[in-house]
Amino acid sequence: MRKLTAIAAAFLTILVASPGFAQSELKIMAPAGPGGGWDQTARAMQQALITSGLVRSVQVVNVPGAGGSVGLAQLINSARGDGHQLMVNGFVMVGALLTNKSAVSLDQATPIARLTEEVEVIVVPASSPIKDAKDLAAALKADAGKVRWTGGSAGGVDHITAALFAQAAGADASKINYIPFSGGGESLAALLGARVTAGISGYGEYEGQIKAGKLRVIGVTAEKRVDGIDAPTFKEQGIDLVIANWRSVMAPPGLTPQQRDDLIALVDKMAKSQPWKDALKQKGWDDALLTGDAFASFLQHEQQRVAGVLKSVGLVKP
Structure with missing residues (x-):
């Protein structure tokens, strides 16, 4: 009996330590007002995560201002090391940070995944x-x-x-x-x-x-x-032009490798769930899932491309 009890306790420990159980609560920031694209994305994530049973509780908070710059600053300065928080962002934020001469940058946050485009x-x-x-x-x-x-x-x-x-x-x-x-x-x-x-x-x-x-x-x-x-x-x-208005999720800085991997795994599972696929169809969003290092590389490329374009049209000084 003692042996069975020990085995059961060990099994429970493994379950509690797994990513699905670790994310019992989650906060998702939409760095814009209610009703917009980022807010809709955050709330669609909230519904998909809960309906799929991946997370027990998801809170969506709106932090509007300066094309997302205010929300990003809050994520970087106030949520460091918090493995239970995400922020929705996208293409628009890349340009807004440059044109608003923001004191914070996306390089200071932790890239998790691109979701839609x-x-x-x-x-x-x-x-x-x-x-x-x-x-x-x-x-x-x-x-x-x-x-x-x-x-x-x-x-x-x-x-x-x-x-x-x-x-x-x-x-x-x-x-x-x-x-x-x-x-x-x-x-x-x-x-x-x-x-x-x-x-x-x-x-x-x-x-x-x-x-x-x-x-x-x-x-x-x-x-x-x-x-x-x-x-x-x-x-x-014959015109070499490819561009899309994408949306993604970032996490705070200062995460441990395990915290980062857990969040990437969680978002990956959500993005492959039926509730999320239903949300994509309902809202007319295209699935553009790209996670982890691949998304981080994509984000670096987009920041460089946008900076170059904004300089060429005079919105950002060289």
């Missing part, structure tokens, strides 16, 4: 003489300032896409004429009113007007054609 589309009004990527490239090379772009905030993924297109087309990216709007509705109105030449966003933002025949997609920023979007990639058209 959404490719961009470039559209023009249906009445536009620009029919494809080559026409747009030719217009830019003739006079970059005359091509009026619209999209989201300055320094964001839409702005960077415009600059990368100009560079790939052989035009001067520092002369692009980009008109940012905080809301998709304003950008759409400018396009439909032919007050701008081209618009950039995720496909979903323009889908209704595309299907109604009022906007024309001239290209997709994906590596290969995207199901459901009847348009070629830019690479197919």
Whole structure:
């Protein structure tokens, strides 16, 4: 009997020490206000983790400000060594940290995983003489300032896409004429009113007007054609442009190797769970899972690429 009791105790110790049991409670920070993309991602994670039985309790907290810079500072300065905390972030934060001249950087946090991505589309009004990527490239090379772009905030993924297109087309990216709007509705109105030449966003933002025949997609920023979007990639058209608006999760600095591995394993299991797959389908997000060192390498590359683009358009000084 004593031997059986000892075996049972040893087995229980192994269970309690396993990653699934170690993460009995978790905090996920969304470094933005409620309702946005980062907040939606955090709450979808919360639901998937609990429904899958991977974590007993998940708290989502919102820490808005400066494109995520405020939340990142809190993660770095106040949560060091906390293996029960994650922060949602993404492409937008990379540019925001640079343009806001943030005192903290993503290099100070612990990369865990990239979760989702959404490719961009470039559209023009249906009445536009620009029919494809080559026409747009030719217009830019003739006079970059005359091509009026619209999209989201300055320094964001839409702005960077415009600059990368100009560079790939052989035009001067520092002369692009980009008109940012905080809301998709304003950008759409400018396009439909032919007050701008081209618009950039995720496909979903323009889908209704595309299907109604009022906007024309001239290209997709994906590596290969995207199901459901009847348009070629830019690479197919001879423009070397691939970019996506991705979202990911980071952890605080100062974690032990075991804490880091446990969090990576936890997020990996969540991302492969049925509740998470259901959330992706419901929200129209593309699965882009990349974990651990592979994600850390990707993040370094994206930071370098974004810094180069923002310098080329004058938003960040060399």
